[in-house]
Amino acid sequence: MAARNSRTSANTSVTSLIRLAPLLGAALLATAPMRAPAQETKPYEGFLCCSLLSDGSWISDLAYDDGRKKIVPAGTPVKFTGFGRWRMLLEIDGKAIGLGNDYSRTMTMDQFAKLYVPTADPKARMQSFAPKVREAIAQRKVLKGMTREQVVMSLGHPSTAYNADLSKPLWQYRYRAGDFQVFWTDDGRVDLVFGPPEVRAKVFVE
Numbered sequence: 001m002a003a004r005n006s007r008t009s010a011n012t013s014v015t016s017l018i019r020l021a022p023l024l025g026a027a028l029l030a031t032a033p034m035r036a037p038a039q040e041t042k043p044y045e046g047f048l049c050c051s052l053l054s055d056g057s058w059i060s061d062l063a064y065d066d067g068r069k070k071i072v073p074a075g076t077p078v079k080f081t082g083f084g085r086w087r088m089l090l091e092i093d094g095k096a097i098g099l100g101n102d103y104s105r106t107m108t109m110d111q112f113a114k115l116y117v118p119t120a121d122p123k124a125r126m127q128s129f130a131p132k133v134r135e136a137i138a139q140r141k142v143l144k145g146m147t148r149e150q151v152v153m154s155l156g157h158p159s160t161a162y163n164a165d166l167s168k169p170l171w172q173y174r175y176r177a178g179d180f181q182v183f184w185t186d187d188g189r190v191d192l193v194f195g196p197p198e199v200r201a202k203v204f205v206e
Contacts, residue, residue: 039109041113043079045077046080047078048076048078050156052156053072061100062156063173071139071140074123087099088100088109106160129150142182142193142203142205143205180194
């Protein structure tokens, strides 16, 4: 009798596990870490999209000015050699440097690569800009009346962590003394820059 009860209990347990298997599988899938999409971009030669900031081995998409980094101008020739974890592996003037997707992770690394290291040289486009605009871009400054394209070349692409909707009438950037916002006119020109006075004095030329 004891053996029969044991077999019955075992059969009941197996049946219960079979019934629970789909639920257990779903639970495991729900808790499993999400894999990043496969990165398809192959090594190529291109150019920096924008005037970005480097500490000598690293460039962040936030382009945060802490007062110590050096400007790497828009149009600087770049060799893309591969991807790391949320970063592009580059060579600039023969030196290895990482370009990090630190604050724009709503886009894939392939999308990030197209934005930050285009194959078309931005300097060719910049030749059509007024001399004062080209100078502002080289110095990472914003002029009243600049277009969105020109502001991107000067300050970098607005990070999606701080700018979920780029169609809004303001973009937010960061600076060591505080955040600042670039406000746009209806026709897509810089209207004003709002932020701490010491920041405006550094980045905005009316």
